[in-house]
Amino acid sequence: MNKERLLQVILAPLNSEKTVGMADQSNQFAFKVLTNSTKPEIAAAVALLFEVDVEVVRTLNVRGKKNRTGRRSDWKKAYVRIKAGQDIKFAEEV
Secondary structure: OOHHHHHHHEEEEOOOHHHHHHHHHHOEEEEEEOOOOOHHHHHHHHHHHHOOOEEEEEEEEEOOOEEOOEEOOOEEEEEEEEOOOOOOOOOOOO
16 A cells, blocks of 8 residues: 555544543544545554554544534544554653
8 A cells, every 4th residue: 555645644633521431441542534545545544653563443433513504524534453562652741
């Protein structure tokens, strides 16, 4: 896979109470990804960016909410489970 493409696949990590609990309990992390990305691309991108071994990738398409002036854009979410004993640090702790 193209390294430039892999660097563009992951748009942002998703941090909420649910995702923090998943990270603690089952070693899963959630990311906002490109809508046209595939599971193998997402796994390769996470492995490249965070230097971890990916076990499983699950994806879902999120529909944009309606508002007064129209509608928000649709987007794609990916749940990535990494091997036990590894961790992803989004920010360095001081």
